[in-house]
Amino acid sequence: MKTAVLPIFLLAFTFATAQEKLEDSNKVHEIKEVTMTKKVFSKKSDRFVYDVAASPVAKGNTAFSLLKETPLVSSTDDKSLKILGKSKAVIYINGRKSNMNEEAVLEMLKNMPAENISKIEVITLPGSEFNVEASDGVINIILKKKLDDGVNGNLRMNNNQNIRNRQSAAGSINYRKNRVGISASLNSSDWTNSQHYILTNGTSSSSNTSVGPIVDPNLNVGGYLNMDYEINENQNLALSYNAHANKSYGSYSSLFNTSQRAGSLAYSITELDENSRSYNNSANLNYEAKTDDKGSKLNLNAAYLNFRRFQRSTNTTFLSSALQDKLGTQAVFNQRTPQIINNYAFTGDYIKKFDKDLTLSTGANLSFTKTDNDTYFEALNSATGSFEKDGNQSNHFTYDERLSGLYVTAEKKFSDKFSGKVGVRVENTSSEGNVLDTGETIKRNYTNVLPYLSVNANLSGASSLSYAFSSRVRRPSFWEINPVRMYLTSTNYVQNNPFVKASAVYNSELTYMLKQSYFLIASHTLAKDDNAQVPLQNGQELRYIRTNFGDKQELGLSAGMQKNFFNGVLTTNTSVGVQFNTVKGSLSKDPLTGDEFEPYTIDSSTSSLFIQSNNNLRLSKNKDWFMGVNFFYIGEQIINLGTLSPLSSLDLSVKKIWNDWTFNLQFRDVFRTHILRLKDTQSNGNYNTVRNNNYSQSVEFSLTYNFGNKSVKKIRSINEANKDIKSRTN
Template structure:
């Protein structure tokens, strides 16, 4: 028998052992609530013998008022709950038949003691900001400024986070390459659709936001800026619940959205499903200017583009979790989306030679960009003991992108007479397939020591068929410079181990090491081995946290990270901006490697953070370059030899009155780029800062308002200098009497100041380009949201194996 067959046999036996493991580690679940049906956090919960009220087991309820008892034998019991300031309460008697029973009790209701109501008026809460050993935590549920907002709005107000709604980008303390995950799972959406999803997600469902600028070894090494983990609230009750929302808005054109979310949890199975649809009819205004010297003549072009894109996005997610035994859970998840993007545009381009008007071009564009995605995940989780867990994931993903565009170009001379016309067709199809498997083990040996280890394998295949054709003499002729068929085969193998150790109550240390090995080969029909990478790299991480006293904490960390090109950047494509200006992919793009040092200081709820990042082969998007004959200009992603970033973050809340609270964040960034750009050495140094301030106003119990805004100074993006920008948003929320329904009225970019202006001025490269982009960001939206059914459903939150791979597609 071959070695592979033996390994497969051993693995099959291992899975069978887990699947049929039903030995006794049962669960008794329930919740503790007050007389208004709100959760009672951290209540004492006792499992008592019905016969003599002796204590069998004791646990503490979670901050959501739920409990889970796993230590017991068959018998007759009652549950008792108590907390200072409340009268003790008890459940009805119940029987446990076997030690493998999975039982859920009705809620236990605690009544507050009358004589303490007036005396006790201080409630312990977590601070809005917490500094932990490897991350900064924003406790959204304790932040009044977050009530009634969306998850994206909460993310925008988080310390050091910059959300670029216009370009659908997110950066953290001055660095791009951020990975956004939800409950530890990256959302499988294109970037703009993911931002739309966060913009439609109710912040009341967000428990906390974790800003992990130096992620530990268990996470993939991808993402040089770090990870933003949005943790949603989870509950522990059984039953059925759901919610739906309907929204409409207007800017220059209409906007509509709707969503449905349903969960159903029984003793053994949890079913869930969501469907969301978003329609956005936009009107956009772009301007671009280009100047260069060509054969001793100064050539200038000035283009105005009026665009009419329409976006219809539909996403569906379904799955179930099946409790095989009290130790083992099997989960199946399917997810898919269809994103239809259609646009008509009219471009007016004018040309000058030595400041004399020479000609003009009119360009009419019709473009379609359709993405179809499907994903399946199988997850098996087994508890050897309560704190010893093994997780197995297997994912299959498929993406298909169809992106055709048609251009009609009409050229005129300086007297406005038509001199020529041209028809251009561009086609691009890109199917992508991924298979991902991972195995993760963790064991909390005691309260001071935890060990984690695991491995992951990823296989990726994609093809990218690009064609550019011109209609000449009645025949369509391919442009050989821009037409080709590319194929990529890539696999990544990874393994990691990490140790968490606490030295007393004041000091915590985390150390980890991750190893990743990459094989990546990109070929075309005309050239083999365009990319031929084979390498293995180590990615160490180290954290030290020291609590000085109850109010002061300091922390130091180091990590090494990688920023791999997205598949779209590696897959060449062509978008015509003008007859001489193109946006294109870059098959020669290399991964970037970063070393990151970080120091943090926390005083109560105020945060001060310092970060230094040194990056080799930094990836910079949308950078200008010319064709060899200088007749065409391309904007592509490219590597810069070295990038160094130093940042300082200061975040602090202010309570002005009981009805007016504010949160203020200040970020300062200094960036230096050194690179050989078209055989010219560049050393670009720039500084920038960003100020965020949000004000929460409580009008009454059901009516609240918010005013928030930001100002961003001029900053850099590769060769470009971005001009200052800012935005002011206002919103009102009205909750109905039953608290399950509410209306939100919001105005974004009230003063219409959030427009992107950028300039690339590099005389030694013969480059001068400036852009003005108005994405129609100001809009008025009215949204109605209603929750129905049991509001506390146990929904298992878990990761899949393919989170990083989904980001690279997106």
């Protein structure tokens, strides 16, 4: 708790000081009206707006670094961006979702000059026009206008060292001439993910402990090609293509198992060898037409997505001594788990601007998805020495899904002090899952009405109060409904479930802003019939079942500031708060096999402190040396699997800018505190603990070279028709 004292004190002091100044400002209100400067950070009815053009932070920075210093946005690993309280941030550019995959988007942001950005909008609760999942937030990057024609690009090399050495490289180029814009990128990486597990589970009379490493080498190649043609001043046509390939051969795990039963000990070693490869290809055709000079426009998209993954694994369990000597083979099984996904999607949106104070939007989407999962499982018959198919674990599962949606929103500025936005989204889901081996069919057809509301009131020239409500649906990913088991040991495995249903999620948020630098946020999320992995235990057997489990509530209270000190030498973005989690649910039967287990019940609440602080220090007057100090901490909290122990990480970085070159040295998880620990103890005596070290402590060096005309206009980024489907293929 000592780590929390200083940030809390700083925030309390700055809020008190700011409030004092606000009260004093009321006495000289007329003078302030004349001398007021442009707002750097403000709150509209449905979003936070960070005016980069009015901020000194942008100079000498990249878009990615700038986003990390944007209020409510954070990155703890430099590989992802998150919005406070959200699972992930979906990137939009000029109001349209980027048509690149997440890796390519981040590489683009890491090499985009921050001087090209006009504003950054952080949308914590997206409106009805955004087709996103229940817990997703949106970051909308607005680029500056009046950029010149020409060619530019960048080359980037990266080397990361933790317990293994990992490398990546990327290059991109942008071309614009008159009405034609072309953008292309290619990236590759040789990246091995290493983890070390300690798994324990059992009862007072029996237990099992598994200890060992999991190593997953990955070779990745990806890229994109985007073409944009301006038909005339009012019409544009764009075609985009994205591709990504992954090869993961030689993945393995080796777990040493110690079983205790009736006072006696038995030892074994479980080894898993796996080869897999996957391919992801997508294309999107976009047409946009401006219908009047007020900004009204029509946007149409047609998209295709093809995802293929092929995976083979061999799981072998050996009898062992206490010294981990292999004494003989106990069991062997092979498994093939291929998955093929094809998706066709269409969207249409029309935005009508009646005047600067009223905007109406309406749109529709239609999506068709077909998945094919032909799982094959065979076990070694020790008597015959041959492998025999296991019909209970082999299955050919196909899944067809049709999603259709309609939305309408209205946004109105009633006065300089009050604005609001209201909308509704209606979604219909029709699906059919078939287990071809047994003839079993799972059909669903349901409609969701999803309302949205946000209002914003300017209480004075320096403070505002806003409220937003959003209703969303969280559908399971396609891999979660594929009825297959993924083994760690012969008695410890994850089991997917085709009977998982979508969950309803309701979000509320109340925000108070002061002087465009300080903010207080109270948020509440209720997930009804939430789906998650639930541990079912029977003696030493432990199944993590994907199923609808119960209800979950999250209440968050946070205070933060985004502030420059010492004429921009120090920029800090700090948030401190408390999160209250409540989880209620119970499960005693495997929904796929019908097997009965001792009930797993969770009905508890936790409160946890969280701290997020990103700080950038300019070390030289020439603005070419910078130091970064980033820290996060989150206290103990309850989740569906049990109680998660505190997590924290301190990251340091030094950056040098030399002409068109950027050199960056980063030290991540300096004190090696980012280790996951999970525990659960049931009233019947069953217990389950997990310790996972993913070796997040590392040193990383990156080198970036930017060439060409730095003011080349980026081509239009398109809101793909199948963007919501892509997120469910991972």
